[in-house]
Amino acid sequence: MNVASRIVPPATGVFNKTVPMIIGCALFMELLDGSAVLTALPQMASDFAEPGVRMNLVVSLYLLAVAMFVPVSGWVADRFGPRRVFIGAIALFTLSSVACAAAGSLAQLSLARVVQGASGALMVPVGQVILLRWVAKENLMRAMSFLTVAGLLGSVLGPPLGGLLVTLLSWHWIFLVNVPIGVLGIRLVLHHIPDYPAERGQPLDGLGVILSALAVGSLVFGFEALGHGLLERRWVLILLTVGVVSGLIYRHHARRHPQPLIDFSLLRIPSFAVTFWGGNLFRFGSSAQSFLLVLLFQLCFGLNALQAGLLTFATGVGACLMKLLAVRIVRYFGFRRSLMTSSVLSGVLLATCAGFSLATPLWIIVPVLFASGMINSLQFSTLGSLTYADVPAELSSRASSLSSMSVLLTISVSVGAAAALLGVILQWRGQSHVDQPDIAAVMLLFGLISALSALLFRRLGPQAGAEIYRGR
Known part of the structure; x- marks a missing residue:
């Protein structure tokens, strides 16, 4: 039996900040990377000999992957166990960060960012599930404050850190800094987070997966394209229409399904x-x-x-x-x-x-x-x-x-x-x-x-x- 399997949640009234800090660091890593990459786009465009406007794909495809995989994160956590999914998401995020740094073209970088976005979509929501099961209710606000600060710090520190790394080293280091954080994070998860059992009784709402991914993905990518001028307005309108229609169909589906993906x-x-x-x-x-x-x-x-x-x-x-x-x-x-x-x-x-x-x-x-x-x-x-x-x-x-x-x-x-x-x-x-x-x-x-x-x-x-x- 491993160490984490023997760990029990803290007793009522006792607050242990170790688990909230571990989950907060995962959120910090994701948002730091997401905000830092914006400062590196011009250097990436120069290295890949691509027009600057095309480099927005690096950001938009990441968000699209996040949007499409977030709806299924809860079911995956229940089906396979939150700790196992959390470790897998951190490992995949770290490996895809290495793939981003090793990319030799915009196509390779874009593919790696899609994988990175998918892993990030699982990492943060599943981390929240672990936190909700771990902490006593009267300490919930103290625990959640770690996620709030980690999120704000990651978003705020990203641009200056990215600018510093790009100026002193190269854009590759924006992704490589995730490697030590990810390795340390997995080690801490194994030693400090309990292995909550999986729940294998709930079947996957397959139609719900398709409809929710289509709805959220189309809406997020549509508004992202609108905000950064990635597509012509008519294509943006088509995306938003697809998103709204898919969302309405999913809402009808969810009312009739006994265990909908998004409840x-x-x-x-x-x-x-x-x-x-x-x-x-x-x-x-x-x-x-x-x-x-x-x-x-x-x-x-x-x-x-x-x-x-x-x-x-x-x-x-x-x-x-x-x-x-x-x-x-x-x-x-x-x-x-x-x-x-x-x-x-x-x-x-x-x-x-x-x-x-x-x-x-x-x-x-x-x-x-x-x-x-x-x-x-x-x-x-x-x-x-x-x-x-x-x-x-x-x-x-x-x-x-x-x-x-x-x-x-x-x-x-x-x-x-x-x-x-x-x-x-x-x-x-x-x-x-x-x-x-x-x-x-x-x-x-x-x-x-x-x-x-x-x-x-x-x-x-x-x-x-x-x-x-x-x-x-």
């Missing part, structure tokens, strides 16, 4: 439903912030990718600090008031970013971004824990699949909608390049959308989720 009946759980709809509305407004700030800092202020990445690093520092405070804040104010207040403050801070100009001093920009990182960290920590507060343990894998799918889709829609809106503004003004007022107008609108999510969080009871932040 929308989870939305009958009041706390899950409120955080699902309110959280997605909040993410729709806030997820475009990074995209818009990059445009503002690079296109309007003339900063390079490394300078812009270092400037936005302040959001990561704020996110880390909030990890120390989130549980105390929620314990004092409760989930309802914390979510409502942070929604409004996030909208205000995004609107404040809309006022940035070349004349705005750094001593104003940096604190605003720092505060934005803190507020977003608080919001995502509370959402991540309250989402699963009332979900039965036997449904945790289904809840993780549904939640992960909606997060991925909402982020893609947010960036695509922001880019489309900027395109409409440019067409209306008869210009070919964005200016600060154009970005400011979009930021104001998306800040308002973030703030409006507070209206949905009002539906929570004053004591909602109280049992999941009592642990110390």
Whole structure:
């Protein structure tokens, strides 16, 4: 019997941060890689003698693979056991990272990125399933805060780290840095995460796999193409239409299937439903912030990718600090008031970013971004824990699949909608390049959308989720 097989979850009231840190590191590795690769696209284009616009395939195919495999992640975790799937996903992500670094052409790199995306689609949702089975309910928020901080840090550290590696070494090292992280991660999983048994009774919803993959994949890739100008508008429209129609067919199928792949009946759980709809509305407004700030800092202020990445690093520092405070804040104010207040403050801070100009001093920009990182960290920590507060343990894998799918889709829609809106503004003004007022107008609108999510969080009871932040 191996070491992990003898491990038992921590007793009620006792919090062990080892498992949350291991799962958080897996999320960190995935998001660090995803954000860092953006800075390397010009050097990749030069090495492969490809037009710069074609290098967007490196990002888009990865997202497409993630979108198509996320829906099946819950069933795979139940069928083969979450620890086994988690280890396999980390190993495949690490090996595909080596394949990315060894690629000699855009076609080889694109194929490796598809495999990397498929493994990433299994890695994070299955890690969440392990965490939900491991942690005592009263410590759920503390555990989820590790995922929140890891996600924010990975996204924030990626651009400056990528710029540094590309400048000092080469783009290959953006992928090679995953190797030691992946090897160490597998070793830690084997020693610290219990081997939960597989559940072999549930058959795979084959039609659900096809319909959900077609729906989510078409929508994510369609909005990604819209946001980055990868396809002509008519092809984008066809993709979005296919996605919507497939989604509607799947919804009809799920209502008739006894064990659907994506279980929308989870939305009958009041706390899950409120955080699902309110959280997605909040993410729709806030997820475009990074995209818009990059445009503002690079296109309007003339900063390079490394300078812009270092400037936005302040959001990561704020996110880390909030990890120390989130549980105390929620314990004092409760989930309802914390979510409502942070929604409004996030909208205000995004609107404040809309006022940035070349004349705005750094001593104003940096604190605003720092505060934005803190507020977003608080919001995502509370959402991540309250989402699963009332979900039965036997449904945790289904809840993780549904939640992960909606997060991925909402982020893609947010960036695509922001880019489309900027395109409409440019067409209306008869210009070919964005200016600060154009970005400011979009930021104001998306800040308002973030703030409006507070209206949905009002539906929570004053004591909602109280049992999941009592642990110390």
